[in-house]
Amino acid sequence: MTRASLVLFRALLAAYPRRFRRRFAEAMEQSFREGYAHAATAGTAAALVFVVRACIDTGVNAVALRAVRLRDRVLWPDPIGLHQQKRTSDMWWQILVSDARYAFRMFRRNPVFAALAVVALGLGIGANTAIFTLVDSVLLRPLPYAHPDRLVMIWSSNEREHRDRDVVSPLDFMDFKRASAFSSVEAAYSFVIGGTWISKTGAEPITFTAVTSQLFETLGRAPILGRTFTPDDLQTGVLISYDFWQKRLGGDSAVLGRVLNIQYQPRTIVGVMPKDFIFPYRAMLGPSGFSSSLSVDMWFPLAFVDDNAFTRATATAPLSRQVRMLSVIARLADGHTREQASAELQGIARQIRGTHADTNGNIGVSIVPAHEQAVGSVRPALLLLVGGVGLVLLMSCINVANMLLARSTSRQRELAIRSALGAGRNRLIVQTLVESVLLGGLGGLMALAFLRLSVHGIVALAPPELPRLGEISPDMSVLLFAAALSVITGVATGLVPAFASSRGDVNSGLKQAGRSATSGRGQQRVRSALVILEAALAVVLTVSAGLLVRSFVSILSTDPGFQVEHLLTLQLTIPPKYNGTEQRRTMYADLEARLRAIPGVTDVGGTTRLPLGSTNVSTKINIEGRSVPPSQWPEAEFRRSVFDYFSTMGIPLRRGRLFTKQDGPNAPPVCVINETMARQMFAGIDPVGRRIKFGSADGPWVTIVGVIGDIRHSALDAPPQPEVYINYLVNPPSNPFIVLKTNADPASIVPAVRAQLQAVDKDIASNDIRPMTGVLSNSVAERRFILLLAVSFGVLSLLMAAVGVYGVMALVVSERAPEMAIRLALGASPSRVLQQVLQYGLVLAGAGAALGVAVSAVVAPSMRSLLFGVRPVDPFTFIAVPSLVVAVAVAACAGPAWRSMRVDPVRALRME
């Protein structure tokens, strides 16, 4: 007996009334076991059939029992009543089969209706299944670690700068390891490094990070080849990713022990991680965190070194409390809750604060579940999509329900005859429901047929930064979801028509013989209500989409503070043979001369942190003449300017001067700050000429020589932060971004740029060569993706509303053709008839729009986190969108209205 079927059966037993359950549940389960054992002797297929039948039977009877007081009106003809009142010897599945056969006959007789209904439901179910796949993969599925619910991230919190998830300093990390609430506490670089692998064919870009040696054990994942790190590996070992192994090393099975030249150092491969292993997720990195790539190619063992011996390129971390550079991940010990762990960590943080007030004066600690950390940021947007796509499905249900209703009107005679021949009301209800569930099922099949395609589409549209993008794929739960949704959709679609049509009066139904059928007052009211509801839903969906569009427009119209056009950007890795600053300066001079000589290049600049495309690193600012303890020093983003960075980028100078070639190592140290820093740290005074120090108390005083305009660095919708720049000549960076101003298409000079880099030194690796417009577009990719989906749902909803209104109005017009004919014959002007029809449509759409506006006003504030530069109840959107919906609805009325005006009195009356 498979556990699953027993669990399912027990779940169904839970649906029985308690008294019944107490008395029979055990015996029922026993007979189920025995039946299963018997069926299983005939093979797996027979066992499966048995389980399906037994479960449906058990479910159905639970419903029947629950409804026993209403027995005569129950949904089910009762084959085990004591008295034989009707022809009820059929078992329930025989009834279902005959109803299904009947439904298929109806579909064949009316293929257009059936096809339309299946397509409408299929679209709705398909869109929902695709979005569910996305949500399931990103939000619901556990992270690819063992017992991921016991994993948490530990962050330092900086009360002064209001950052609650700041990266952790190595010494703080070591103190956190003492906490007994965790079975292990491990750390990784809070950033990913773009490095260089010298392969046989030359310098190739790679990405890597460094992790403490027990990190893989903490995550509960082992390599598929080789082993994890041992203490002997610190200087020489490396673990590679499955992708790197397959794509860059050709899946070589003898890969263990192979030595790679990485960062110009030999590294021995000790293991290969499994294909589905991902660490870190982007959101697990600190604010200084990511390169443009999504996953790392390899992991280095993280070695802790003396504060002075630290260089990032060799995977070391300084034993310091000042330099915050670690993402810390920990596994809760058995029997400990997150709250206990948090309390214990708070205690440790307080202790550190007491003993190291200079560095940890404002530093607390916070703890976040690993899953929440990885995907929490996209949850609101995905939930918005789930809501939107759900409404779209509701609208397709309404449309199909309306079609079923309309058809049931024209089938009234048939239904009347069936009911006169003895079909009870229940049978008619069941019949209609069977039909609509079949439509839903066919729609579901259609949705599944296109599932792979639609998921591929979503993945292709999705921004590369979407967390867990690579893990998006339909699995068993998606299939179950689609199946359940199909049934629910079918039932939901059929309920209204089922009850509405079964209420038909036999007598009048039969009397209408020979006359065209018209729907009763009640049915018309139901249909009008459905149309109003549909218009309201369309308003809600389109208002949401409209708000997102307005946010997007206001983001794109945000001035980034620099010229985006005609800029080419790239990142370089300078080999360590240039490790002397003088050697680097010489190389930089050569590089600048060669880049300036490229035809089409008008200006050359560079920096250590490219806006909208890279990360952040901040430093404490000690301002001369202010007696503030180090823990109270303000922070600023720290960058270096390379060549003529500000003029190349078009960043304006506000005060003082920019750097010159004279601001070298032998000149007095100078820096340039941005307007936000000038405003926040030098309110009311001229910062030019003032002196500051970076970070620690020792080091030279640096004079501020200029103030430049603010730029948007992290994102277009993130406000500018204080920034300070020093000139590259003081200590030329080894991982600079280069920007080239061109007077032609930036892409056209890429080959020339590569050639010149080769000419400088063939070991210089270049990454991410792309125009600045691409960098900017990439920075809004996630928002654009959500927007695209939301807008397509909005458009779909408008379409559905139009179809719904059209359908109802067409029916109204065709039913009332005789009445119109009489009016026209009696001399009413055609335009008056037209006006009446349009008016009716306008009233329905107007009522729907009003309802939709009310609902939107309630719902919109929950979207606040997704909006930018627009209030949730945005007057423009709230007026424009309902008007659009009403206009679409009235346009949908136009066809039927036009026909109503052209009713031929003679023909219409003759039909009577």
Add this chain to the structure above:
Amino acid sequence: MHMTRRPDADVASLLPLTPVVFEILLALGGGEQHGYAIMQDVAERTGGRIELHAGSLYRALSRLLEGGFIEELDERPAAAHDDQRRRYYRLTLLGTAVARAEAERLEAQLAVARERRLFRRHT
């Protein structure tokens, strides 16, 4: 509401029985049975045309118990070899009377059918 009928109640008013109920009574006609055995018995005799599952069977049994057609055994036969979770049922006097009446009703119909050559097999 539980109403236990006595055998002398007007059994005719309870006829005709639904086929499923009659089959269950027939199954118990051979002596006390547990739930699964009833299912098997019915399925075998009807060639699978009436295939009872747990939900249908126990709902029917609960009705029959309520109506006093059958009763549950307090003791189980040959307890040592048996599964404790099984429950055994047998016909009450009323149940026997009703089953008998239904059989007679059917026989009367059969007799007519035979007479009018609508039923060929003779026993």
